[in-house]
Every structure is written in structure tokens, then in C-alpha cells.
Amino acid sequence: MAGNAIEAADASPCQSCGACCSYSANWPRFTIEDDAQLDLIPAQFVNARQSGMRCEGDRCSALSGKIGEATRCEVYAVRPEVCRTCLPGDAECAMARRRHGLPLIASAQPD
Template sequence: MDETPPIDPSSSCQACGACCAYSANWPRFSIESDEELALIPEQLVNDRQSGMRCDGDRCSALQGEIGKATSCGIYAARPEVCRTCMPGDAECAMARRKFGLPAIEVASA
């Protein structure tokens, strides 16, 4: 029986990026302060000033190839919604499914 080895959640984001390309409505601003928002380069903010600019569904700060190797061009200043999406949570699973990537199984405590 061919079993896929479990995905290591600690490194899964850099090999995924699906949540950053799931929907143009996803990388939105919510509880960020004006000071935090000022750290995001203007060219990466959408015209409504409500979230990140996207190319289709892909966040403009996402670098690399989804499912292979990705990174965030503004990781230290990324919006709160990006900080709360965790490997293996419902949002992660939904985004990974869109790109045909296997779900991440996170061991329960």
C-alpha cells in the first residue's frame, strides 16, 4: 500500500503558499493599526485600501511557485489574517484543496 508520508507542519508554508492564492478577498485588513498598515508598500495594497492587491486570486506579495517553494515578500508586515492562518487549520485545508495539495494532518494535543 502506497502511503504518503505526513507533511511536517513546521515547514509546510514555505512549500505551499495556497492560502496566499486562494481568493482575492482573503488577504484583507481587519485589526491592523495605521502604523502597521503603513509598513506595507503602497503598490501592494488594493485600490479600496481594504487589503492586499492581488493578481487574480494570488496576493501580490507572494513569491515563488505554489506547492513547490514560496515566501511572503512582506512577511514581517503581513496582515493579521495571514498571521492567523495556521498549517492544517480549516482555511489551510480549503486553500490546499483548491490547488490539489494534500491536507496537512496536525497531531492533536
């Protein structure tokens, strides 16, 4: 059973991190989404100005779990574009992981 948990973390380091979703209340902003895409995000996760995700402090309200251990996005399938563009090991990931005292991870390099 422990092997499966390790394999899952290796397959998606984001599921054992969540740092990018708890970095800044100003980061999870809507940018290129159209109204139909935004309507798919449950209202309780959208801020009062409807300009981005609602945050509790610096943490996105759609993030559940403990940073650096096990996290998940409650709206993963309909998350905003800004959330989709942050990739494991990229500059934004590294910045967020440093802020939370987590070790950096290697970014995936194209073949």
C-alpha cells in the same frame, strides 16, 4: 544540501505551499491593523481601496514562487493579521490546499 531543504520544508510547510495566499482575492483583507501597522506594508502590495492586499487574480501580489513547491511572502514580517491567523493544517489551510490539489497536512495539536 537536499537534507537541509527537506528539513526547512518540515519546519515550515508554508514555505513549500502558498495555497492560502492564492485562494481568493477577497481573503487578504485588513481587519484589526492600525494605521501604523498598515503603513509598514509597501504600497505596491496594497489594493486601490486600501482595504487589503492587492491581488493578481486570486493570488496575493506579495506571494512569490510556485504554489505547492517553494513560496515566500515578500512582506512576511509586516503581513496583515488575517495572514497570521491561517495556520498549517487548519480549516482555511485545508480549503486552500484542496483548491490547489495539494494533499492536506496535519494541524499542530496543543500538548
